[in-house]
């Protein structure tokens with residue numbers, strides 16, 4: 320195993336090991352602080368982070384506003400307070416070691432306002448900003464305003480090229496690194512383009528070499544690339560070290576740090592990680608952001624998949640092969656189906672999936688009355704956590720504040736489920752398992768390795784320091 324040397328990041332030489340940002344409340348001040356204390360870079364998630372009252376009690380994020388816009392205002396306040404609180408915690412734990420970065424999502428609601436509010440409220444505590452999910456052209460300007468480094472997250476050389484040419488070239492001196500996030504392997508949302516096949520993963524090596532070529536063409540030889548997605552044992556990456564085609568390289572971990580003592584995720588989630596097999600984590604396209612994402616196959620994903628399977632095309636009036644009249648739902652609305660589809664619909668209705676919900680694609684999905692009530696309730700409770708949302712049709716752009724598309728019941732409220740799973744609280748084991756099974760569990764496709772890696776034998780959960788030390792020896 321080649322030696323792993325420090326690299327200068329955000330103004331300091333640190334271990335080239337990074338805990339990737341994970342929302343909601345998965346990479347926190349505690350996890351990031353410990354990662355920095357171990358000599359690397361800890362990343363707090365600035366996506367609706369938790370804040371606390373004077374006594375240190377968690378402030379529940381409750382919404383009182385009547386409109387979605389009012390609620391979004393409340394959400395922005397919670398998010399800013401939460402980001403500041405987590406930055407302070409991380410700073411205190413890090414005790415001056417390592418670096419603390421903040422991660423946010425470009426397509427989150429009021430992204431710029433939230434990150435600006437956090438940087439204003441936590442001056443000097445955050446040294447770098449990482450941002451992906453979308454094309455964060457303005458990231459460099461925000462970083463420049465606060466004199467911090469910035470780290471765009473991209474999944475191709477082409478994306479970086481576009482960002483550089485349009486805006487980053489004007490703030491080259493603060494570009495701290497470029498995160499290459501493998502769109503087939505990394506946990507969370509993924510940057511697969513329309514031409515890339517989710518079922519045909521490409522190897523990261525040649526894609527990162529391409530990225531390096533583009534960066535070097537712009538005189539960015541001294542800027543590190545941060546490899547994220549599918550990184551487990553560094554000994555498997557030794558041909559990436561001291562390799563002129565790759566250049567300066569650091570490694571970001573998202574999935575491995577989930578299973579540490581300091582990781583704030585519920586115990587049931589940690590236990591689930593230890594049981595995963597190959598294929599249990601896969602890419603799906605249910606997210607209300609419209610991006611692909613990588614998550615654990617559980618009841619939550621199965622329910623979404625089944626919703627989409629119980630789907631037929633329809634028309635409001637008779638048209639071509641849509642010539643079979645059918646009445647759906649309690650209000651018995653008339654729709655026209657293809658003859659062959661009516662049989663399927665009758666079977667679903669008999670099985671209790673008697674409510675038909677419209678999608679933006681002129682299709683109906685069939686769900687139980689209880690599921691329908693929940694979907695409509697979740698849509699109505701929307702507090703605008705995204706810049707635009709496929710599930711509720713919220714858009715933060717006026718004058719209508721909607722996407723102009725019908726809400727899509729094949730998706731879900733990501734805010735609700737990520738908040739639920741990261742705030743399980745004091746519950747018994749069975750309830751913990753139920754909550755974890757019925758909510759979205761983001762994870763990288765290498766998560767099955769927990770079960771096979773001897774480091775975790777007999778359910779061993781390391782501290783962050785132990786994990787970082789282990790990674791440093793190549794394991």
Ligand SMILES: Cc1cc2nc3c(=O)[nH]c(=O)nc-3n(C[C@H](O)[C@H](O)[C@H](O)COP(=O)(O)O)c2cc1C
Pocket residue numbers: 338339340341342343345364366422423424450451452472500504505506507508547548549550571572573574575760761762763764765
């Ligand atoms: C639970 C979870 C949540 C994540 N949330 C975010 C996020 O909010 N923003 C982001 O940029 N990346 C997010 N990621 C991606 C990680 O920061 C990291 O880049 C990725 O997980 C690395 O790949 P790995 O999972 O194979 O280690 C998340 C990953 C996981 C596992």
Ligand code: SF4
Pocket residue numbers: 607697698700701702703704705707708709710711713731732733734735
């Ligand atoms: S419905 Fe969409 S925008 Fe609204 S809170 Fe949920 S995920 Fe966020």
